[in-house]
Amino acid sequence: MGAESPKRTAAAAAGGPLVREFGLLLRAATHIEQRINAAMRAEVGIGHVMFEVLIHLCRDPDEQVSQRALAQNLVLTSGGVTRLIDRMEEAGLVRRVPSPDDRRVTLVEATEEGEKTFLHAVDVHARIVDRYFVAPVTADDRRRLTTSLDQIITALRDDGTPGTPEG
Template sequence: MNPANRENDDAARAAGSRLVQDFGLLIKAATRLEQRIDTALRRECEVSHTMFEVLIRLCRRHPDEEISQRRLADDLTLTSSGITRLIDRMEGAGLVRRGPAPGDRRSVLVEATDHGRAVFLRAAAVHAQVVERYFVAPVSRADYARLTHALGEIDKALRDT
């Protein structure tokens, strides 16, 4: 057999492996679920899924906790310019406000406005409905418990290494 043909056959087998297919299924399902959530949030609350993620972090903070724009960027794996543009849009929509960090002129703090908290509560209900319909309802209660346990174990393994 020609070495190039053997490499092509090996590549085709690798691409068709169960591990590649299973991971692809996970990514496809997660992407489709995220798209459903984003569409519902935009339609019903006029925020993107990423904006909702920012509001989650801002609305669940402790009263004395300060959240910087940099921390939000790290949490959401956004670049500095990406989080700046996102917070600009959210500030323009009245969802958040920025302020200087006491003692650190380079740091910018972000907090949810009253309007942002109200939008967050509506968006949380919409998010829950979509997750219930497409993530919880399609599987049995026992399968759901195993799935969420397994996802937690995967997340733990990724954090530990």
């Protein structure tokens, strides 16, 4: 009997617990996000990324949000966020305003139509999240999961490594 073949070694690695567990997390998140996106497009006329922008803009009505901050929070390039805000502005969901503090900075705010659209999207989001994130697990399991995810995000933020949320 010779050494184990590279094919078998690779197969064992692909079936390893860390690969499997992280894969489950990614698949679950991706499938839920796809359901949210499809429902929002069908019922509200916006995609999940536009919804994420509206979350940032509606979370604190007194906060001024720059395009740069949106790009960082949404992990988009500056060009990507510019095109996204262009589309949202054309749809009447947001408007750009000059910063009163720095004329080089453009701020983005939700319009009244954007706020109405956001509230409709929140209902769609809640329905999908309830069906696929809340209903399948117990409240205790969901609480443990969200606590664990928060700890993971904190570890990434505190790490400072390039490619992490704060690195």
